[in-house]
Every structure is written in C-alpha cells, then in structure tokens.
Amino acid sequence: MYNTQKVQSLLIIGFVWPEPNSSAAGGRMMQLISLFQKQGFTITFASPAQDTDFMIDLQAFQADKKGILLNSQSFDTFVQELNPSVVLFDRFMMEEQFGWRVAEKCPNALRILDTEDLHSLRLARQKAFKEKRDFKTTDLLIEEVAKREIASILRCDVSLMISEVEIDLLTTTFKIDTSLLLYLPLLLEPHAFLNLDTAPLFDNRKDFIFIGNFLHEPNWNAVQYLKETIWPLIKKQVPEAVLNVYGAYPSQKVLQLNNVKDGFLIRGRAVDAQEVVKQSRVVLAPLRFGAGIKGKLLEAMQCGTPSVTTAIGAESMQGQLPWNGFVEDNPELFASKAVTLYQDEKIWLEAQQNGFDIIKQRYMTTLFETEFKAQIQTLQGNLPQHRLNNFMGALLQHHTLKSTKYMSKWIEEKNKS
Structure with a gap:
C-alpha cells in the first residue's frame, strides 16, 4: 500500500470555511467530514478564506482548523509536517492553487477533488441564458473555465461527483475515464x-x-x-x-x-x-x-x-x-x-x-458509505498503477506544476518586496 500510516489523516483545503446553514455546499462539506471520520480519519480543515460570522465551529466536530496563505512557502512546511494520507480539494480553484505543492511535498497522498458541481457547466448555461439561446454541450468546449476544471479533474486521483448527468458529460464530451470519477450525491442520515x-x-x-x-x-x-x-x-x-x-x-x-x-x-x-x-x-x-x-x-x-x-x-x-x-x-x-x-x-x-x-x-448515507470506503482503500492500495493509467493527468501535472509553481513563486517574491 502506498501509505502505511496506521491512523489515517485527511487534509481538506477549503475554498471557504463551511457554513452548512448558508448553503448546500457547506452541508456537503460536513457530510464528507463525517464520512471520513467514520473511516477513522483525523481531519484538518485548512483554508485561505477569511473567518465569517456564520462559519461552523470545526473543533466542535473534532476537526482541526488551520488558516493558510496563497502563494506562500509556509504552506509547503505545513503540509510536509502534517503529511496527510489523503488531501481533498474543495472545488477546482483550490487544486489549482495548492495541488502542485501537495504533489511536490506529499507525493504519496491520495488527491481527491470535490467538484460540488461542474462550475463550467453552470457558467456555460448562464452565458447561453443571457444570450437568449439554448445551451449546447459543445458550448463547454469553448468555455474557458472548462479547460481549467477538466485539467484539475485529470490531475487528481479521483473526483467526487454529485450529479449523474455531469458524470455522463465528463465521460462523453471530455472523454474522462470513469476510474477518475466517483458518484457521491448529497447524503442524509436516517434521522x-x-x-x-x-x-x-x-x-x-x-x-x-x-x-x-x-x-x-x-x-x-x-x-x-x-x-x-x-x-x-x-x-x-x-x-x-x-x-x-x-x-x-x-x-x-x-x-x-x-x-x-x-x-x-x-x-x-x-x-x-x-x-x-x-x-x-x-x-x-x-x-x-x-x-x-x-x-x-x-x-x-x-x-x-x-x-x-x-x-x-x-x-x-x-x-x-x-x-x-x-x-x-x-x-x-x-x-x-x-x-x-x-x-x-x-x-x-x-x-x-x-x-x-x-x-x-x-440519498441515504447507508447507500454509499461502504462503497465509498472500499473505493478509497482500493485507490490507496493501487495508487502507483492508478496514476500510471492516467497518463493525461501525469502530463498535466508535469506541465502545470512547472507553470503554476513559477508563477506562484514570482508572486511570492513580489509580495516580499
């Protein structure tokens, strides 16, 4: 197995701090935290976002809270010391910002993207609506955000998808291999x-x-x-x-x-x-x-x-x-x-x-938690081969790591002066 730690740790890199009373995205994040905790993971939730009045008290849910900086070497030290078994990026923007640092400092960590929804699909539909025309799936092929989002999906080991329609779009329009996608909708407990x-x-x-x-x-x-x-x-x-x-x-x-x-x-x-x-x-x-x-x-x-x-x-x-x-x-x-x-x-x-x-x-949690646990364990146990099978992801990781890395380092140096 790629990671031999007895107590597994999950690092979540959040776009914002979870607000389950403000949005479905906040509720979704708390469901994921619960799902991993049931598997015995310790949780650290890190975000570059500002605190808000309505953010949840993560410590009350046995999760550590950590503020992180964009374009800062301090994240490298933090993630290397934490050495997580799994890193979950909350939306593709966080993978863009921190994915290359995780890949460089914790190469053995399983990298998961939680898409929430396909941002490019929402934006392409919004554009078509405002232009008073019907949305076509080919609109996605010229949507700028789609290029970024698909690249992020390919760079990750697996992406969590809440919509079967979006899985179909990714596999047919963008030819994404199904081994990189895992259906996990919003989940509810019986109570x-x-x-x-x-x-x-x-x-x-x-x-x-x-x-x-x-x-x-x-x-x-x-x-x-x-x-x-x-x-x-x-x-x-x-x-x-x-x-x-x-x-x-x-x-x-x-x-x-x-x-x-x-x-x-x-x-x-x-x-x-x-x-x-x-x-x-x-x-x-x-x-x-x-x-x-x-x-x-x-x-x-x-x-x-x-x-x-x-x-x-x-x-x-x-x-x-x-x-x-x-x-x-x-x-x-x-x-x-x-x-x-x-x-x-x-x-x-x-x-x-x-x-x-x-x-x-x-939508019952019980319909998905056993399969989810098995999928995570299989990916962790077969990570080198899984990555070999994903050549396009490796190619993007190679080039993006270099371009994003040097842009980030340039910003970091600029911020010092």
Missing part, C-alpha cells in the same frame, strides 16, 4: 428527514417559500423571475397567497424586491432553514440555469414539503422516480401547478410521499 407521522400536516402549513444563498447567481435570477413573471400569475389565482423569500447574503437589490402589498416578502437569512421550509406548504424553485443537484430541493423533501421546479432544478435528482411535486419550464404551467399543489391536499400528499421515496432510494 435527518421527516416522515408521514412527523411532518406538519397540510392544514397546519401556509404560504409558498423560496430559499437559497444569494451569492449564487442562479438563485438571484430565480427570485427575479418569480417577482416579474411567476408570482403575478400565482397571485391572480390565489389573491391571499404569500411568498416568503429566504436566503443568506441578500444584496440591496434583493432587499428592494420586498413588497408587502403583493405578498412578496424578502426575509433574508433563515435562523433555521428546515424549520421555515417545514412550516411552508410549497417550495418554488424556478431555476433557469445551474448545475449539480439542488440542496434546496432535497431539503424540501426532507421537510415533507412538495416543490415546483424546472428541468434544470430537478436535473439528476430523482432517477426514474416521480418528482416531489411538479417539474415545469413554462411559466404559466409552473404557476398553475404551484396553485394545484397549494390547494389540493390529495395531490400534495402524493407529492410529499414521492419526496420521502426519493430520499430513501437515492
């Missing part, structure tokens, strides 16, 4: 979701809800779409309807959309996101571009709250199972289905059950 006995009843719920981090462009766009197009259509059919819009980091532009008369209420950050979702009757998520799988829609299922979303919103989430409500791209149909869910208890209950079924069959 993390309600059931028919514990979820608030239809009659005990009220209002529509949208929830999403406003630093994420697809969420801001969806709220604009609700305000301008969809909400007036719903309001026409249900004059007393109220839409509560929750989300971390709302800008002034978001706050200005608040209109009590129209029942369009900007609530800002939810103290407890699950609490506000489970008290609501219907989740609205008219996402027009994006990637990955949507934490807000999985959270709706957890809370027993049916949802109406778009094909982009539901992408890769339900497999062959019926949706937790309705999937509609046409705004009139979207509004009509939202009203149906809001008013028809029988249809609402069926949708709620669909959500519970999707969770049980696709």
Whole structure:
C-alpha cells in the first residue's frame, strides 16, 4: 500500500470555511467530514478564506482548523509536517492553487477533488441564458473555465461527483475515464428527514417559500423571475397567497424586491432553514440555469414539503422516480401547478410521499458509505498503477506544476518586496 500510516489523516483545503446553514455546499462539506471520520480519519480543515460570522465551529466536530496563505512557502512546511494520507480539494480553484505543492511535498497522498458541481457547466448555461439561446454541450468546449476544471479533474486521483448527468458529460464530451470519477450525491442520515407521522400536516402549513444563498447567481435570477413573471400569475389565482423569500447574503437589490402589498416578502437569512421550509406548504424553485443537484430541493423533501421546479432544478435528482411535486419550464404551467399543489391536499400528499421515496432510494448515507470506503482503500492500495493509467493527468501535472509553481513563486517574491 502506498501509505502505511496506521491512523489515517485527511487534509481538506477549503475554498471557504463551511457554513452548512448558508448553503448546500457547506452541508456537503460536513457530510464528507463525517464520512471520513467514520473511516477513522483525523481531519484538518485548512483554508485561505477569511473567518465569517456564520462559519461552523470545526473543533466542535473534532476537526482541526488551520488558516493558510496563497502563494506562500509556509504552506509547503505545513503540509510536509502534517503529511496527510489523503488531501481533498474543495472545488477546482483550490487544486489549482495548492495541488502542485501537495504533489511536490506529499507525493504519496491520495488527491481527491470535490467538484460540488461542474462550475463550467453552470457558467456555460448562464452565458447561453443571457444570450437568449439554448445551451449546447459543445458550448463547454469553448468555455474557458472548462479547460481549467477538466485539467484539475485529470490531475487528481479521483473526483467526487454529485450529479449523474455531469458524470455522463465528463465521460462523453471530455472523454474522462470513469476510474477518475466517483458518484457521491448529497447524503442524509436516517434521522435527518421527516416522515408521514412527523411532518406538519397540510392544514397546519401556509404560504409558498423560496430559499437559497444569494451569492449564487442562479438563485438571484430565480427570485427575479418569480417577482416579474411567476408570482403575478400565482397571485391572480390565489389573491391571499404569500411568498416568503429566504436566503443568506441578500444584496440591496434583493432587499428592494420586498413588497408587502403583493405578498412578496424578502426575509433574508433563515435562523433555521428546515424549520421555515417545514412550516411552508410549497417550495418554488424556478431555476433557469445551474448545475449539480439542488440542496434546496432535497431539503424540501426532507421537510415533507412538495416543490415546483424546472428541468434544470430537478436535473439528476430523482432517477426514474416521480418528482416531489411538479417539474415545469413554462411559466404559466409552473404557476398553475404551484396553485394545484397549494390547494389540493390529495395531490400534495402524493407529492410529499414521492419526496420521502426519493430520499430513501437515492440519498441515504447507508447507500454509499461502504462503497465509498472500499473505493478509497482500493485507490490507496493501487495508487502507483492508478496514476500510471492516467497518463493525461501525469502530463498535466508535469506541465502545470512547472507553470503554476513559477508563477506562484514570482508572486511570492513580489509580495516580499
């Protein structure tokens, strides 16, 4: 085996400090920490990001916290002394910054990329939307970020993917070998979701809800779409309807959309996101571009709250199972289905059950943790051969290491003067 340490250690290099109450990405990171801890790993979480008021207390979760600097030799000393068995890069930008240093100082460490979602796919779809044209997969081939992201995937030993659609894109459009990709969606423990006995009843719920981090462009766009197009259509059919819009980091532009008369209420950050979702009757998520799988829609299922979303919103989430409500791209149909869910208890209950079924069959931690552990052990035990099989990754590692290394060292020297 490549690494013979008895107690295995994981170094996570985070783009930001985890905020599970602010975004699905924060929740995803805490799931990964738990998954590795169950395997006996000690965890160090390092990030060049500034501390925030809403970051989780990592030490309360038995993880060490370490601030690191970009373009600094101090990271080399830190990582060499830590000598981790596994290094996990949180998004490709962190692999770009620190991957060459890890490869140089800890060559025997298994390098994992957690993609979160394919950034290049989200950006290419966003560009197509803004240019008022349909997205084509060939758009990815000219997307600048795709070149960086694919290079990062190839340089790593394995990339964690939350979307089967994205795995298909990588293997068909970019010809990535499946041995470099591992499907691991958002995960839920059995106690993390309600059931028919514990979820608030239809009659005990009220209002529509949208929830999403406003630093994420697809969420801001969806709220604009609700305000301008969809909400007036719903309001026409249900004059007393109220839409509560929750989300971390709302800008002034978001706050200005608040209109009590129209029942369009900007609530800002939810103290407890699950609490506000489970008290609501219907989740609205008219996402027009994006990637990955949507934490807000999985959270709706957890809370027993049916949802109406778009094909982009539901992408890769339900497999062959019926949706937790309705999937509609046409705004009139979207509004009509939202009203149906809001008013028809029988249809609402069926949708709620669909959500519970999707969770049980696709998102339970128990469905993935054994296979995940086996895959990590296999990769660690076969790392030299695995890397030999990935010639394109070795080639990129060779050239990128040199170009990134000398650029970083130039910046480092510049910072000294």
